[in-house]
Amino acid sequence: MRVWAAIALVALVGCGGNDDRRADAGGGGGLCGDTRLQGEVLLPVVDRGACGIADPVRITRIDGVEITGGPVMDCRTARAFADWTVEGAARAARNGGRQLTRIETVASYACRNRYGRSSGRISNHALGRAVDVSAFGFADGGRISVLRDWLGTTILQEAAGRACGPFNTVLGPNYNAAHADHLHLDVTDEYRTFCR
Numbered sequence: 001m002r003v004w005a006a007i008a009l010v011a012l013v014g015c016g017g018n019d020d021r022r023a024d025a026g027g028g029g030g031l032c033g034d035t036r037l038q039g040e041v042l043l044p045v046v047d048r049g050a051c052g053i054a055d056p057v058r059i060t061r062i063d064g065v066e067i068t069g070g071p072v073m074d075c076r077t078a079r080a081f082a083d084w085t086v087e088g089a090a091r092a093a094r095n096g097g098r099q100l101t102r103i104e105t106v107a108s109y110a111c112r113n114r115y116g117r118s119s120g121r122i123s124n125h126a127l128g129r130a131v132d133v134s135a136f137g138f139a140d141g142g143r144i145s146v147l148r149d150w151l152g153t154t155i156l157q158e159a160a161g162r163a164c165g166p167f168n169t170v171l172g173p174n175y176n177a178a179h180a181d182h183l184h185l186d187v188t189d190e191y192r193t194f195c196r
């Protein structure tokens with residue numbers, strides 16, 4: 001009996017059935033074992049230096065909300081993105097009287113240092129742990145962007161505020177000029193939270 005149980009366990013682990021770190025894990029559908037996430041599982045990204053992603057996915061839709069830009073990230077970040085889309089962005093839109101149908105992203109995986117500098121610390125973008133969001137689209141056909149509408153609507157500011165939790169780094173127009181046109185959202189182990 002014990003031998004058969006051990007063999008069955010090996011078979012389960014072997015196909016990734018109970019390992020939620022795998023991008024196609026879960027068995028119940030959805031990327032990264034999260035039924036809210038739609039997109040595709042990619043082969044591991046191997047890149048220069050410390051860059052790369054062991055379990056990359058490309059996200060196209062989260063809980064009915066279209067995600068444009070084809071962002072690539074690891075599963076942990078993808079699940080944070082799903083949490084924020086549902087509990088942060090969509091809720092902020094609803095509180096503003098609108099129904100969120102689209103989140104536009106402008107950057108995700110990129111093998112580079114912070115701010116694209118030639119030296120210094122590696123960016124969380126280079127580890128598949130960050131996504132940059134530039135705009136929202138709504139069921140009424142409207143669109144608001146971080147660059148033009150940050151001060152003109154409460155939706156983006158509330159959505160940014162609600163990102164601090166699912167993500168632990170949140171940087172936007174209030175932080176510096178480099179973030180005037182997007183919200184930088186990332187998951188890091190370096191510190192608890194840094195939200196500006």
Ligand SMILES: [Zn+2]
Pocket residue numbers: 107125130131132183184185
């Ligand atoms: Zn960024």
